[in-house]
C-alpha cells in the first residue's frame with residue numbers, strides 16, 4: 067500500500083517513508099491511497115485475543131512495507147507488560163445502559179496520547195533503518211499539554227533520535243507542565259512559548275517546511291520528523307483501539323458481531339476521531355461519529371454548517387488539550403470526502419491560512435452530515451457532568467466529561483439508544499483542580515496542586531497514579547520561555563548547530 071499527500075497526488079511513498087518524513091514537502095498530510103477492508107470474520111478472529119495481537123493484525127493492513135516480524139517487535143515493545151496499568155491496555159467500562167467508557171489513559175503519562183506515542187518511536191526507528199539509515203531524527207512537537215509529555219516519554223534515550231517540545235506557557239495544567247519540565251533523558255528538550263497552542267503548532271509547521279532549516283539539518287546529518295498527529299505513525303495505532311473496543315463489547319456480551327455502535331470523541335486536533343472514521347471506513351459497524359468540543363467549538367459549527375471559521379475568540383478552558391482552533395487532521399477527512407482532489411484541498415487550506423476561513427462543497431457537506439454528529443460543552447456544564455457522573459460511581463477527567471455531556475445531549479435530541487463507546491482521554495488527576503472543584507463545589511483557597519491531589523483522593527477514594535504523585539517536590543529541568551519568532555533559534559541551540 068502506498069501513501070500520497072493531501073496537497074499533491076503525484077506524491078507516492080511507502081508507509082515507512084510517510085512515517086519517517088512526518089509531513090509531505092508540499093505541506094500536505096500523508097494518507098493511504100486506499101483504505102483496507104475488514105469484515106465480521108476479521109473481527110471474529112480478534113475476539114478473545116490480546117491487545118498486542120489485535121494491534122499486530124490491524125497494523126499489518128496499513129504498514130505493508132514492514133515485515134510481520136518488525137510489526138510484532140514494534141507492538142510487543144510498545145505495549146509490553148508493566149507499561150500500562152491495565153493488562154487489557156485499553157479497557158472498556160460500562161457506566162450506564164448503552165454508555166461504555168474506553169479508557170485510553172492507562173499508559174505511562176496518563177493520557178490517551180500514550181496509545182500512539184509508545185508505539186511511534188518503534189515505528190519511526192524501524193522506518194528510518196529502511197529509508198534514511200544513518201541520519202539523526204529530530205522530533206519537533208507542538209503540544210497543548212499531553213502530546214508533549216507522551217512524546218518525551220516515548221522518545222527519551224531512543225538511539226538516533228532527539229526530541230524538542232514547545233508548549234504554550236499559560237495553556238497547560240500545572241500537572242502537565244511539571245510532567246514536561248521534569249522530563250529525564252539525554253536527548254530531550256522542552257521550551258515554553260508566549261502564545262497559545264495554535265501559535266506553537268504554526269511555528270512548528272513553519273519550521274518543518276522551511277527549506278533553509280532543512281538544509282542546515284541535512285548538513286549536520288539530521289532530519290526532522292513529527293510526533294504530532296499530522297504523522298501517519300500517530301494515527302494508525304489509534305485505529306486499533308476502536309476495533310479492540312468493539313471486540314471487547316462482544317466479549318462482554320453487550321453487542322453481537324455485526325451490531326452497530328456509536329463512537330464519541332472529545333476532539334481537538336481531530337486525530338482521535340479521524341482514527342474512528344478510518345475504522346468505520348474499513349468496515350467496523352459504526353453508526354455515528356460524535357465529535358465533542360469544549361467552548362472552542364469551531365468543529366461543532368463546521369460539522370453543522372460546512373463553514374470552517376477560525377476567526378473567533380480563543381478560550382482557555384478546563385479541558386486544555388482541546389483548546390484548539392485549527393484542527394489539522396480535518397484535512398485528511400476532507401481529502402477522502404472530496405474525491406481525493408488535491409486541488410480542492412489546496413484551495414481550502416490556502417483560504418484557511420490566508421483568511422482563517424473556508425466553505426466546503428455541498429457534496430462533502432452531505433457526507434459529513436451522514437457520518438457525524440457534533441456538540442459542545444462549556445466549563446460549567448463540564449463540571450456539572452463530572453459531579454453527576456461521580457454520583458453514579460465513575461470519576462471523569464474534564465475532557466472525557468465534555469464527551470459524556472455531548473453524548474447525553476445527543477441521546478436527548480435523537481432518542482438513539484445504540485450502544486456507544488466514549489473515548490476517555492485522560493486520568494482525572496492530570497486536571498485535579500477542575501475535577502476537585504466539580505466534585506466538591508469549588509477548590510479551597512490557597513491550596514497547591516498536590517494538596518488538591520490529596521483532597522481529591524480523600525474525597526473520592528480514587529488513587530492518584532504513581533507517576534503523577536511522585537512529581538511532588540521535583541525540580542524542573544527546563545525553564546526556557548521564548549517568543550514564537552525565536553523558535554528556530556531555540557531548535558538550533560538545542561541541536562548544537
Ligand SMILES: *Cc1c(COP(=O)(O)O)cnc(C)c1O
Pocket residue numbers: 177178179212213295332333334335336337338339387388465491492
Ligand atoms: C489530545 C487530547 C485530546 C484531543 O485529541 P485530538 O486527537 O487532538 O482530537 C482530547 N483529550 C485529551 C486528554 C488529549 O490529550
